[in-house]
Amino acid sequence: MASIAPSRRTLILASTSPYRRELLARLRLPFSVIAPGVDETPLPGETPPALALRLARAKARAISQAHPGALVIGSDQVATLGDSPIGKPGDFGRALEQLRAMRGRTVTFHTAVAIDDGQRQASDTVLTRCTLRTLSDAALRAYLHAEQPYDTAGSAKAEALGIALMERIDSDDPTALIGLPLIALTRMLATFGMDPLDAPDGAQA
Template identity: 80%
Template sequence: MPSPETTARSLILASTSPYRRELLERLRLPFSVAAPGVDETPAPGEAPRDLALRLALAKARAVSQAHPGALVIGSDQVATVDGAPIGKPGGFQQALAQLRAMRGRTVAFHTAVAVDDGHRPASAVVTTRCMLRELSDRALRAYLHAERPYDTAGSAKAEALGIALMERIESDDPTALIGLPLIALTRLLAGFGMDPLDALEEPRA
């Protein structure tokens, strides 16, 4: 049976991202979503990994303050090539330029996740490294027309056809690349007494 703490506390995802919502649904925990409304402008000289962590914590804290007593999840991701951040392309030409610059190279995706109960936030950062294939412009253009990944940092959706762009992916947490590291998140939630497995009911004999 679920513990009283697990059933009594509400869970909120501080994100309007459909990708993060779909990932969190895999844990089978009831949750709601709320827009964090956090300024995502990098601080001067801020390292990409530090930016992702700061924003994940800020998103969780912003929604936590508006919903006292809830357990709030915040997450953010920053992609980099040779340490320089790359953002969401927003359109075809920008996406094509990104993929041209990335082919045959390694892109690092720093994905941060934070859980805040209003008192003691906990967090983790997972770095995923993706080596892209040496592909022709024709292949890159065909991919972009087929998938239109213009709202995705790095212009590639690895959870879909974008996996065909990859030579290799290295990560300790396979869903981190999509935007929410579920292994790290499960560990953080368990620390607050909300383990997804504890919340499952055993079938009656």
């Protein structure tokens, strides 16, 4: 007698990021996307890694409370240069300032991911260290005009032309830099009974 596939739990990505949506789609699990609406203001004295982890957990919890039984994924990323956080530049001028400050130095990206089903929560944080080449202002301007990465913390999209700015990238989870650590996430999903390799191919909900 053929075995009956177990019923699949609803999977929700608590994010408005198109990058995280594209990454999660790689796992070929059906999922929906809901904006978490979480205040991302840092708490007084909060460190960048603590901020990333708190926000990832808060995003997952915010949606899981309204969708009992669903597996909700939350993620957040904070980049730091030395002890200072680096945000999204928003425009060309601020992006150029960021890249000038970063050239020849190492930027650390703290990428946190959490899963919440309303009863329990799992979370993890992945560090990615990016060392930038020492490039001229002309090269930095050429990159910014070509890619316009103004919605990206650190002003460089390593998954695209921004890789040309890099001297090296060190991480245990290569997709963490883009915004969602899929190795950590797959491991965590398995603890909730959802493994992409056990499921038939699914289309994104």
